[in-house]
Each structure stands twice: as structure tokens, then as C-alpha cells.
Amino acid sequence: AQSVAQPEDQVNVAEGNPLTVKCTYSVSGNPYLFWYVQYPNRGLQFLLKYITGDNLVKGSYGFEAEFNKSQTSFHLKKPSALVSDSALYFCAVRDRTLILTGGGNKLTFGTGTQLKVEL
Amino acid sequence: NAGVTQTPKFQVLKTGQSMTLQCAQDMNHEYMSWYRQDPGMGLRLIHYSVGAGITDQGEVPNGYNVSRSTTEDFPLRLLSAAPSQTSVYFCASSSGTGQNQPQHFGDGTRLSIL
Numbered sequence: 001a002q003s004v005a006q007p008e009d010q011v012n013v014a015e016g017n018p019l020t021v022k023c024t025y026s027v028s029g030n031p032y033l034f035w036y037v038q039y040p041n042r043g044l045q046f047l048l049k050y051i052t053g054d055n056l057v058k059g060s061y062g063f064e065a066e067f068n069k070s071q072t073s074f075h076l077k078k079p080s081a082l083v084s085d086s087a088l089y090f091c092a093v094r095d096r097t098l099i100l101t102g103g104g105n106k107l108t109f110g111t112g113t114q115l116k117v118e119l
Numbered sequence: 120n121a122g123v124t125q126t127p128k129f130q131v132l133k134t135g136q137s138m139t140l141q142c143a144q145d146m147n148h149e150y151m152s153w154y155r156q157d158p159g160m161g162l163r164l165i166h167y168s169v170g171a172g173i174t175d176q177g178e179v180p181n182g183y184n185v186s187r188s189t190t191e192d193f194p195l196r197l198l199s200a201a202p203s204q205t206s207v208y209f210c211a212s213s214s215g216t217g218q219n220q221p222q223h224f225g226d227g228t229r230l231s232i233l
């Protein structure tokens with residue numbers, strides 16, 4: 001079964017400092033990986049994805065993430081945090097091998113990490 | 120530029136009542152899905168569909184039914200509401216079969232079961 005772990009419920013960072021939100025995954029085959037952000041009382045918004053190719057993926061609002069197959073990680077990063085980045089962040093995974101073998105086409109989310117950026 | 124529209128936004132039910140949560144998208148997306156969001160548990164997949172007439176179960180399908188008669192609509196039915204179904208429900212859609220495409224989410228339906 002596929003799964004995602006976000007080990008930190010909350011991450012606090014000062015504005016202007018770099019931020020990292022951690023994500024590790026487990027799939028039987030090869031992953032499609034995604035990051036989403038959720039603002040209060042809203043649905044999730046797509047930030048970036050890893051499909052194949054370059055391990056460093058750049059996305060919206062200056063965010064980027066690095067795919068590390070050996071560590072099964074996909075951490076979200078930003079060089080300089082803004083107060084407006086404060087939100088709930090979700091990592092998600094799809095097992096593309098499972099899809100190809102008829103095992104279902106399901107997207108599994110982590111439990112979310114609350115990012116708080118302070119002045 | 121509607122995207123994914125969910126109705127109602129809020130609903131209070133009594134235990135045992137039934138209701139349908141509506142979801143419609145205007146992007147001609149083949150893949151649609153329903154999630155529930157509970158504190159500390161992230162989003163859990165209830166049901167999904169890869170096209171009209173095709174549905175499949177997610178992680179937590181018990182107590183919920185879906186059907187997909189058109190590309191645009193994907194309603195979620197609660198057969199007999201239970202307090203454990205108190206949650207925020209999100210509908211999402213993506214293009215193609217949804218494998219490597221981002222999902223577009225509605226703003227959710229906040230459901231309370233008394």
C-alpha cells in the first residue's frame with residue numbers, strides 16, 4: 001500500500017529565512033509526487049509535482065522540492081519565507097506502477113504540516 | 120472561471136438522515152474524486168472516477184455511494200448519516216486519467232451530523 005509521512009505537525013520560521021517542509025513516501029513501484037497548499041476555509045491548491053527527470057522541481061510562489069529516491073523523500077523548500085506563506089501544506093503520492101498494473105489510480109495524502117512564518 | 124463547484128457549503132444533519140453532496144466541474148476533466156478532511160488525518164480518499172460510468176473505491180468508502188452519469192458531475196451520497204461522518208468534504212478533478220496531473224479542488228462542504 002502507498003503512504004506518505006509528514007513528520008512535523010508544525011514548522012515555524014522567521015520571514016526571510018529558508019524553510020523546509022519534510023515528506024517521505026512509500027510505494028511499491030515508482031512515484032508521482034505532489035505538493036499542495038491549503039489556506040483557511042479553502043480547498044487545496046497545487047504547488048508542484050515530480051513526474052520524472054530532474055530531481056529538483058520548481059513550482060509556484062518560489063517553492064521547490066527535491067526528489068530523493070534513495071531516501072524516498074520529497075521535501076518542500078523555499079529560499080526566503082514570507083508571512084503570506086503561512087498555511088497548511090500537504091504532500092501526496094501516486095504509485096504509477098500500480099496504475100499500470102490495474103491496481104487502482106489513487107492519490108494518497110500526508111497528514112499535513114502547518115507552516116507559520118513570523119516577522 | 121468556475122472550476123470545481125461544491126454545494127452546499129455547510130450542512131447539519133441528524134443521525135440516520137440521508138443527503139447528497141453535489142460536485143460539478145466545467146473543465147471537461149475525466150478524473151474526479153471525493154475526500155474527507157479530519158483534524159490530524161489529512162485527506163482520505165472516499166471514492167474516485169476515471170470517467171463517466173466508471174467509479175472505484177478509495178480508502179474510506181463505507182457509508183458513501185457515488186455515481187458518474189456525466190463528465191461534469193460527481194455527487195456523493197450519504198446513505199444513513201452517522202456522527203463519525205462529521206467532516207469537511209472536498210471534491211477534486213484532474214485532466215486525463217489523473218495520473219500525473221494536478222487536482223483542482225472545490226472549497227469544500229462542511230458537514231455536521233448530530
